[in-house]
Amino acid sequence: MAFEIPRVKYTGRIREVVIGSGPGAVKVGGADCYPFYRFEGEMPNPPRVAFEVWDSEPQEWQEWAIEPFRDVIGDPVMWAKKCIETYRAELIVLQLKSADPNGDNRPVEEVAEVVKKVSDAIQVPLLVWGTGSDDKDADLLRRIAELSEGKNIAVGPVSDKNYKQIGAMAIGYNQVVMASSPIDVNLAKQLNILLTNLGVNEDKILIDPTTGGLGYGLEYTYSVMERDRMAALTQEDAKLQFPIICNSAPEVWKTREARLTKDDDPRLGDEKKRSVLMEAVTAMTLLVAGADIVVMRHPDSVSLIKDMIGELCA
Amino acid sequence: MPPEYRIKFLPIDRTYPAEKGDNLLETAMQAGVHINASCGGRGVCGKCRVRIAGGSVGSLPNPLLSGNDWAMGFRLACTSTITEDVVVEIPFESQVDRSILTRSAILSDLGSSAANEALAVRYGLDPLVARYYCELPKPDIDDNIPDAARCARALSAKADCGEPMFPLGVLRDLGMNIREADWNVTLDVAPDTCEITRVTAGNRQSAHYAVAVDIGTTTVSAELIDCRALSAGSMVLASSTDYNGQISYGEDVISRIMYCRKRRGLAKLHDIVVSTTRRLISDIVRDAKIDIKDITHIVIAGNTTMMHFFYGIDPKYIMLAPYIPAATAFSPSGPESLPLMPGLDARVYSIPGISSYVGGDIVSGVALSGMADRSGITLFMDIGTNGEIVLGNCEWLLCSSCSAGPAFEGGGITFGMLAAPGAIEKIHINPFTLEPMILTVGRARPLGICGSGLIDLVAELFMARVIDRNGKFSLEKQGPRLRRGENGMEYVLCFASETGIERDIVLNEIDLDNIMRTKAAVYAGCTVLLKSGGIEFTDLDSVIIAGGFGHSIDIEKAIIIGLLPQLPVENFRFMGNTSLGGARIAAVSREFYTKTADIARAMTNIELSGNTQFMNEFMAAMFLPHTDDRAFPEVIKMLGNR
Numbered sequence: 001m002a003f004e005i006p007r008v009k010y011t012g013r014i015r016e017v018v019i020g021s022g023p024g025a026v027k028v029g030g031a032d033c034y035p036f037y038r039f040e041g042e043m044p045n046p047p048r049v050a051f052e053v054w055d056s057e058p059q060e061w062q063e064w065a066i067e068p069f070r071d072v073i074g075d076p077v078m079w080a081k082k083c084i085e086t087y088r089a090e091l092i093v094l095q096l097k098s099a100d101p102n103g104d105n106r107p108v109e110e111v112a113e114v115v116k117k118v119s120d121a122i123q124v125p126l127l128v129w130g131t132g133s134d135d136k137d138a139d140l141l142r143r144i145a146e147l148s149e150g151k152n153i154a155v156g157p158v159s160d161k162n163y164k165q166i167g168a169m170a171i172g173y174n175q176v177v178m179a180s181s182p183i184d185v186n187l188a189k190q191l192n193i194l195l196t197n198l199g200v201n202e203d204k205i206l207i208d209p210t211t212g213g214l215g216y217g218l219e220y221t222y223s224v225m226e227r228d229r230m231a232a233l234t235q236e237d238a239k240l241q242f243p244i245i246c247n248s249a250p251e252v253w254k255t256r257e258a259r260l261t262k263d264d265d266p267r268l269g270d271e272k273k274r275s276v277l278m279e280a281v282t283a284m285t286l287l288v289a290g291a292d293i294v295v296m297r298h299p300d301s302v303s304l305i306k307d308m309i310g311e312l313c314a
Numbered sequence: 315m316p317p318e319y320r321i322k323f324l325p326i327d328r329t330y331p332a333e334k335g336d337n338l339l340e341t342a343m344q345a346g347v348h349i350n351a352s353c354g355g356r357g358v359c360g361k362c363r364v365r366i367a368g369g370s371v372g373s374l375p376n377p378l379l380s381g382n383d384w385a386m387g388f389r390l391a392c393t394s395t396i397t398e399d400v401v402v403e404i405p406f407e408s409q410v411d412r413s414i415l416t417r418s419a420i421l422s423d424l425g426s427s428a429a430n431e432a433l434a435v436r437y438g439l440d441p442l443v444a445r446y447y448c449e450l451p452k453p454d455i456d457d458n459i460p461d462a463a464r465c466a467r468a469l470s471a472k473a474d475c476g477e478p479m480f481p482l483g484v485l486r487d488l489g490m491n492i493r494e495a496d497w498n499v500t501l502d503v504a505p506d507t508c509e510i511t512r513v514t515a516g517n518r519q520s521a522h523y524a525v526a527v528d529i530g531t532t533t534v535s536a537e538l539i540d541c542r543a544l545s546a547g548s549m550v551l552a553s554s555t556d557y558n559g560q561i562s563y564g565e566d567v568i569s570r571i572m573y574c575r576k577r578r579g580l581a582k583l584h585d586i587v588v589s590t591t592r593r594l595i596s597d598i599v600r601d602a603k604i605d606i607k608d609i610t611h612i613v614i615a616g617n618t619t620m621m622h623f624f625y626g627i628d629p630k631y632i633m634l635a636p637y638i639p640a641a642t643a644f645s646p647s648g649p650e651s652l653p654l655m656p657g658l659d660a661r662v663y664s665i666p667g668i669s670s671y672v673g674g675d676i677v678s679g680v681a682l683s684g685m686a687d688r689s690g691i692t693l694f695m696d697i698g699t700n701g702e703i704v705l706g707n708c709e710w711l712l713c714s715s716c717s718a719g720p721a722f723e724g725g726g727i728t729f730g731m732l733a734a735p736g737a738i739e740k741i742h743i744n745p746f747t748l749e750p751m752i753l754t755v756g757r758a759r760p761l762g763i764c765g766s767g768l769i770d771l772v773a774e775l776f777m778a779r780v781i782d783r784n785g786k787f788s789l790e791k792q793g794p795r796l797r798r799g800e801n802g803m804e805y806v807l808c809f810a811s812e813t814g815i816e817r818d819i820v821l822n823e824i825d826l827d828n829i830m831r832t833k834a835a836v837y838a839g840c841t842v843l844l845k846s847g848g849i850e851f852t853d854l855d856s857v858i859i860a861g862g863f864g865h866s867i868d869i870e871k872a873i874i875i876g877l878l879p880q881l882p883v884e885n886f887r888f889m890g891n892t893s894l895g896g897a898r899i900a901a902v903s904r905e906f907y908t909k910t911a912d913i914a915r916a917m918t919n920i921e922l923s924g925n926t927q928f929m930n931e932f933m934a935a936m937f938l939p940h941t942d943d944r945a946f947p948e949v950i951k952m953l954g955n956r
């Protein structure tokens with residue numbers, strides 16, 4: 001008898017979610033097999049990289065992270081444009097760092113204004129990432145959802161504490177939500193149930209499983225994502241059949257290993273190369289675990305990852 | 315059988331049977347008919363007004379009803395009793411959309427005396443300490459054997475107890491005692507060790523009692539048992555329950571063990587649990603008006619840590635990995651080694667346990683449930699502080715403890731209480747007006763909420779959409795009973811004027827979190843145990859629920875909150891405090907007592923602490939009814955599109 005390669009039996013499919021509108025809109029999800037298992041099923045929409053842009057000039061970035069954006073780093077609109085025009089970004093994530101109540105705590109209206117400017121200036125889909133403070137995000141993302149009517153942007157992180165406020169506006173203004181839960185399959189699922197019960201359309205949800213950077217909990221994120229995908233694809237768990245987004249860039253770039261220079265510790269080698277590789281390895285790992293969108297910072301690591309996706313989807 | 319009457323409720327047009335003398339409000343509750351009632355059925359709040367549209371009920375005028383109302387047929391449902399077929403009209407303010415009402419599936423405690431006696435008969439009535447009356451021949455110069463041998467000789471004619479021995483304490487006064495009794499004495503004999511444990515003057519055979527005690531982490535219960543039950547009618551003569559005095563030293567066993575590390579800590583905790591037990595014994599002796607000297611033995615069932623405290627054994631290693639108790643079985647002891655209270659020189663027996671976290675209380679319950687005699691698979695769950703679960707049949711038994719917490723015994727709940735008079739035990743909530751319908755134990759003024767009431771309350775608030783699926787107050791609903799209190803949002807079940815405590819009885823966010831954790835731990839424990847046995851919920855023959863959270867449990871509501879698995883109601887049995895029940899039967903049946911040791915040996919313990927599968931199932935169960943909709947299809951259907 002001829003040898004037959006054993007196949008996984010899939011019973012589910014990830015929903016397709018469209019972000020953005022017009023010709024630049026991007027569709028993610030839709031797979032009916034494990035990530036890149038294209039010999040067992042279909043992956044109609046390849047995973048995407050989203051470039052991150054901050055809403056205000058970052059104060060603590062490494063010299064080698066600033067370098068590609070030095071000319072635009074004080075202006076979110078120009079920064080986003082450079083990502084798109086120079087580095088071919090297909091998605092932009094705007095990180096609303098300046099709104100953080102533990103930091104600058106810029107008022108909602110001011111920050112929302114910045115978001116509007118960026119979203120008006122670009123053709124590619126915009127994802128807006130709040131502060132992580134439940135209360136602030138409830139106000140901020142609500143306002144942004146309202147101001148961005150018709151743009152089909154994605155807003156998040158939406159937690160079990162503020163899903164009602166943000167979810168209701170997302171429904172009203174037809175935006176996508178990024179449902180964020182702390183590295184746990186059940187919590188992810190519970191939030192999705194709450195959101196769908198609220199009336200959020202099932203093709204308007206992305207899962208944010210909470211991302212740990214390489215060496216800082218990436219393995220937890222990995223196994224939770226793996227289990228998310230197993231439940232969604234082989235156990236017909238409808239409430240987990242949503243695309244996954246990983247906001248990984250800030251996690252990678254804040255680690256000690258991405259900050260130390262060669263002079264600080266010669267054993268660690270060249271700092272730029274090291275950070276770029278750390279970012280690429282983190283993103284690669286997340287993609288292999290099932291991410292549909294990874295958020296990245298450095299154009300060099302992005303190009304490595306795009307090569308990888310290209311090869312695996314060829 | 316008393317004649318059955320038909321009670322018709324309008325306008326929802328539901329007819330429900332009732333017997334003469336049944337309370338109208340209770341009947342409505344059973345029929346799933348909502349009538350506003352917030353004083354627990356005390357005739358104080360006046361909310362339970364109904365109009366009798368046909369037939370009549372037994373009811374007394376009440377100042378809350380005007381003469382005009384009375385003439386028009388208005389009555390207070392809570393103070394009306396059934397005397398004939400009757401048509402009851404529910405006033406508009408109490409009405410609920412009938413589609414929402416589910417008929418309750420209330421199971422009452424099965425610890426009825428008939429069941430007890432049946433069990434005692436099956437195992438044979440043979441108390442752990444027997445009583446014999448002997449008229450001893452007076453000694454003379456020809457019959458000059460010692461007093462002790464004289465007693466033994468007289469006894470051998472009545473019972474087969476080998477060569478009976480006298481403990482020193484009994485022997486010291488023997489000579490004087492039998493002479494003062496003029497040679498007519500009652501001998502208490504413990505057949506297991508062939509000891510004569512006491513000598514009493516005269517014939518005391520007609521007064522032969524034992525005490526059964528359940529020592530729980532949160533509560534302690536005791537019962538006075540008539541050892542001659544089969545001839546004397548009811549086996550349980552009196553009972554009493556109280557909080558374990560140790561509660562002030564920590565709510566769970568771990569914090570108590572920690573306390574033990576303090577200087578004199580163990581001695582203190584030992585004293586406290588013994589004095590709680592002593593108080594209960596005094597209560598029941600007083601209630602039953604018996605002489606404490608006629609109590610020949612005591613049977614104790616308790617979790618392993620509590621037994622350590624009771625016997626004064628250091629439990630410290632229970633807490634440290636790999637969690638080893640000093641012992642799980644304890645040999646019978648007399649007053650010399652364990653003085654309980656003056657006048658009481660009963661022998662103390664205890665039901666053996668299995669491990670640090672599955673103790674004699676569970677073994678006792680399992681023996682009482684009969685699950686170890688059946689071939690069908692039973693899931694036994696004791697919903698107490700430790701939340702022990704046993705799965706199995708006559709061939710195998712698996713057990714676990716899931717550290718559920720004391721929520722359903724009233725612990726950690728702002729207005730939680732034991733199922734004592736004044737405890738709100740049944741609750742309905744009108745999903746539109748959010749007006750409650752409550753019944754209290756003993757129909758006394760409400761003092762707090764017991765476990766069965768908490769289950770009803772969470773289920774009803776959930777169905778009324780006051781609580782979301784994540785077990786948090788939904789901010790959508792508003793009404794006079796919903797407000798922001800010191801501990802977040804709260805629902806007012808009774809306003810102060812209707813209670814016996816002059817404070818509003820509420821359920822707040824912290825209470826809700828505690829209930830969620832408890833119910834999740836219990837359900838997760840069951841899931842893991844079933845998986846370990848390779849069993850699905852649907853393979854279960856029966857599910858036995860034990861625990862001191864009320865006199866009854868509404869199975870359907872417990873399923874709605876995901877405390878119990880979704881199975882047909884007929885699969886469930888509620889047995890109340892089975893630990894106490896087992897101790898009760900053991901007191902009167904030596905064979906049953908032996909059976910508990912067999913069961914303890916047969917059980918395999920599955921450790922849940924630090925078990926990742928358990929943590930995962932726990933998170934999945936921290937939702938209403940559960941994260942996995944497929945496990946609760948009926949509840950999900952009821953919820954509609956929520």
Ligand code: FES
Nearest residue numbers: 351357359360392
């Ligand atoms: S008067 Fe009947 S319940 Fe209060």
